[in-house]
Amino acid sequence: MKVALLQGGRSLERGVSIRSGLRVTEALLDLGHEVDVLDLGPDLVGQLEKNRPDVAFIALHGTEGEDGTVQSLLELLDIPHTGPRVAACKRCMDKSLAKYILRENGLPTPDWVTYSEAAIRDFGAASTFGAAVERVGLPLVAKPCSQGSSLGVKVVTELEQIPNALITALSYDDRALLETWVSGRELAVSVLGGEALPVVEAIPTKSNSYDFEARYEIGGASFECPADLGEAETAEVERVALAAYEALGCSGFSRVDLILAEDGPQVLEINAIPGLTETSLLPQAAEAAGLDFNAMVQKILDLAMA
Amino acid sequence: MRSSAMRDMMEITARPEVISLAGGLPDTSTFPAEAFAAEMLRIEKTAVAEVLQYGPTEGSMLVREQIVEVMAAENTRVDSMDITVTTGGQQAIDLITKVLIDPGDVIICDAPTYPGAIPTFCSYEADVRQIEMDADGMRIDLLEETLEQLEAEGKRPKFIYSIPTFQNPGGVTLSLERRRRLVEIAREKEILVIEDNPYGLLRFEGEPLPTLYSLDGGNFVVYLGTFSKILSAGLRIGWLVTPTPIREKVVLGKQAADLCTSTLTQDFAGHFFRDGAWREYVEELTGIYRARRDVMISAMAEYFPHGATWNKPAGGLFIWATMPDVLSTEDLLAKALSRNVAFVPGPNAYVDGRGASSMRLNFSGVKEDEIIEGIRRIGQVAREMLKLYETMTSTDEMKLPRTEEDPS
Numbered sequence: 001m002k003v004a005l006l007q008g009g010r011s012l013e014r015g016v017s018i019r020s021g022l023r024v025t026e027a028l029l030d031l032g033h034e035v036d037v038l039d040l041g042p043d044l045v046g047q048l049e050k051n052r053p054d055v056a057f058i059a060l061h062g063t064e065g066e067d068g069t070v071q072s073l074l075e076l077l078d079i080p081h082t083g084p085r086v087a088a089c090k091r092c093m094d095k096s097l098a099k100y101i102l103r104e105n106g107l108p109t110p111d112w113v114t115y116s117e118a119a120i121r122d123f124g125a126a127s128t129f130g131a132a133v134e135r136v137g138l139p140l141v142a143k144p145c146s147q148g149s150s151l152g153v154k155v156v157t158e159l160e161q162i163p164n165a166l167i168t169a170l171s172y173d174d175r176a177l178l179e180t181w182v183s184g185r186e187l188a189v190s191v192l193g194g195e196a197l198p199v200v201e202a203i204p205t206k207s208n209s210y211d212f213e214a215r216y217e218i219g220g221a222s223f224e225c226p227a228d229l230g231e232a233e234t235a236e237v238e239r240v241a242l243a244a245y246e247a248l249g250c251s252g253f254s255r256v257d258l259i260l261a262e263d264g265p266q267v268l269e270i271n272a273i274p275g276l277t278e279t280s281l282l283p284q285a286a287e288a289a290g291l292d293f294n295a296m297v298q299k300i301l302d303l304a305m306a
Numbered sequence: 307m308r309s310s311a312m313r314d315m316m317e318i319t320a321r322p323e324v325i326s327l328a329g330g331l332p333d334t335s336t337f338p339a340e341a342f343a344a345e346m347l348r349i350e351k352t353a354v355a356e357v358l359q360y361g362p363t364e365g366s367m368l369v370r371e372q373i374v375e376v377m378a379a380e381n382t383r384v385d386s387m388d389i390t391v392t393t394g395g396q397q398a399i400d401l402i403t404k405v406l407i408d409p410g411d412v413i414i415c416d417a418p419t420y421p422g423a424i425p426t427f428c429s430y431e432a433d434v435r436q437i438e439m440d441a442d443g444m445r446i447d448l449l450e451e452t453l454e455q456l457e458a459e460g461k462r463p464k465f466i467y468s469i470p471t472f473q474n475p476g477g478v479t480l481s482l483e484r485r486r487r488l489v490e491i492a493r494e495k496e497i498l499v500i501e502d503n504p505y506g507l508l509r510f511e512g513e514p515l516p517t518l519y520s521l522d523g524g525n526f527v528v529y530l531g532t533f534s535k536i537l538s539a540g541l542r543i544g545w546l547v548t549p550t551p552i553r554e555k556v557v558l559g560k561q562a563a564d565l566c567t568s569t570l571t572q573d574f575a576g577h578f579f580r581d582g583a584w585r586e587y588v589e590e591l592t593g594i595y596r597a598r599r600d601v602m603i604s605a606m607a608e609y610f611p612h613g614a615t616w617n618k619p620a621g622g623l624f625i626w627a628t629m630p631d632v633l634s635t636e637d638l639l640a641k642a643l644s645r646n647v648a649f650v651p652g653p654n655a656y657v658d659g660r661g662a663s664s665m666r667l668n669f670s671g672v673k674e675d676e677i678i679e680g681i682r683r684i685g686q687v688a689r690e691m692l693k694l695y696e697t698m699t700s701t702d703e704m705k706l707p708r709t710e711e712d713p714s
Contacts, residue, residue: 015317163698171637
């Protein structure tokens with residue numbers, strides 16, 4: 001097949017995207033496909049029109065690649081593409097919208113409040129910080145509304161830290177969430193073609209339970225797949241993850257990140273296009289399910305063409 | 307900051323629409339194409355087989371002789387036999403660290419230090435201790451304190467790494483008095499000093515100061531040089547000047563790393579420095595960079611927020627600026643990248659997360675109009691974030707110390 005591999009882009013996750021793209025390109029070539037690697041730029045549409053690929057493999061992360069921008073172009077050009085379609089991408093990319101949809105579908109997600117830069121700057125929203133803290137409790141996590149990676153995330157343990165945490169979060173997006181900090185085990189469920197792959201657990205190597213940021217440092221966490229969970233726990237986590245995937249309208253593949261708290265799993269976010277590097281969680285989960293990287297890539301392509 | 311996420315963020319700076327004040331690039335656009343063509347023609351006529359062949363690991367004799375000349379321009383006398391040619395200054399840092407450092411060994415360096423040295427030191431698992439600088443470079447009183455403290459811990463640093471002239475990223479120059487004292491300390495305590503001097507010839511004003519190597523005579527000072535900033539970064543030619551026992555180890559290390567530096571580029575550089583107008587070329591570059599520094603400084607005065615500070619380097623490629631401390635330059639970079647401008651956030655120049663509100667700005671690799679536009683955009687995002695912070699902290703609910711009033 002003639003595959004256009006989209007990678008790079010202008011988001012802050014350009015680096016991961018290039019690594020995802022390289023690994024996927026290798027797999028596509030191994031599988032005998034013809035690959036045309038494209039970065040996002042002024043000639044993107046021109047290239048796609050000229051080459052008329054059978055399918056576009058989207059290895060982009062973050063804004064423009066994961067938020068529906070590229071997907072809607074491809075849909076307009078009538079080129080099938082991997083991963084979720086436009087609307088699902090938009091829902092996943094906007095963490096606040098995603099949480100509303102989860103709640104409407106009766107799915108558990110931590111309490112939150114959303115602030116836009118405009119509301120703070122122009123409408124005096126800062127005087128509601130106290131009320132926000134009452135609603136979500138302390139500690140809380142401040143994070144940008146639409147970044148895929150861990151950039152801009154800060155833990156707040158007292159009211160006075162909110163301006164600082166919001167300045168950070170709002171550096172990455174014009175809206176930010178204040179979300180209840182839920183302690184528990186950190187899990188990721190990758191969904192491939194509507195089926196849950198084995199659960200991955202991120203185990204912090206540092207023991208400070210509030211040190212959210214440490215988990216994202218190199219060596220800050222190790223990953224276990226399948227996660228060491230009981231049968232009933234696994235079933236519940238998978239049920240919630242699949243329901244979240246469906247509630248947001250995802251298709252092809254996606255990854256649902258959850259916290260397994262004492263009273264059950266809580267969905268934190270859904271990544272429309274999770275990382276596809278060798279060490280990313282989706283490939284690890286696929287491997288645990290008996291699908292090697294090439295087989296996983298072929299399956300993602302088949303799902304796009306279905 | 308999550309270091310891998312940070313690296314990913316820096317990937318965007320390579321996109322053509324981004325004004326990158328993040329690099330350390332020399333301006334190579336004014337190198338005369340005729341001079342380049344003439345060198346290539348000469349190679350075609352006389353040296354094709356030779357430049358396509360391996361060369362000696364320590365570097366070609368012609369290049370080493372020219373390095374002696376280039377160093378003499380800074381009143382530093384060296385013996386060509388003490389020189390090892392390396393594949394850029396970066397390999398010189400790597401080799402000297404490789405041959406001298408075992409895991410856990412202490413390296414002392416400037417705070418902030420060259421961001422490219424940190425991954426090298428860390429990959430050899432060195433215990434890096436950074437010494438604060440002021441307008442006169444590394445604070446030798448603090449160095450002495452650290453040395454005492456290390457002695458009390460039963461540790462001896464393997465070497466002190468410093469860029470004494472037009473420091474990267476700080477832009478400051480180590481004063482003569484401190485140079486003398488540093489060399490004395492090296493002798494008294496028998497500690498090696500690695501003097502990294504990529505920018506010494508790029509002086510915009512003031513009198514040159516003696517290199518540490520010339521003050522010491524090459525007993526306890528190892529010298530690192532490069533053609534990257536005075537001729538071309540693409541040729542990848544740097545060098546090390548070391549006492550013989552160290553040189554033998556360095557040559558073994560280089561053999562293992564890459565056998566020899568490119569014969570072709572050594573031939574090119576050797577002849578350019580022997581026959582070409584390199585002094586005029588360096589003078590021309592210095593003029594370009596001086597003008598760019600001035601443009602950057604006046605743009606900063608115009609666009610940076612009240613409370614931001616910066617220095618005026620007398621040479622080199624970089625300005626170190628510090629924003630009001632409520633701003634993190636790592637976060638600010640994300641915002642700046644959304645406006646297509648980049649810089650290096652301060653923490654990249656430290657091993658321990660210091661420098662959160664500082665940034666390194668490069669003025670050598672970007673044209674004047676782009677410098678002004680880049681600084682304007684950085685200033686704009688900084689002001690926006692400060693304003694937002696102020697709005698948040700001035701409500702009744704958030705009674706926090708306010709940032710100083712912005713006069714604009």
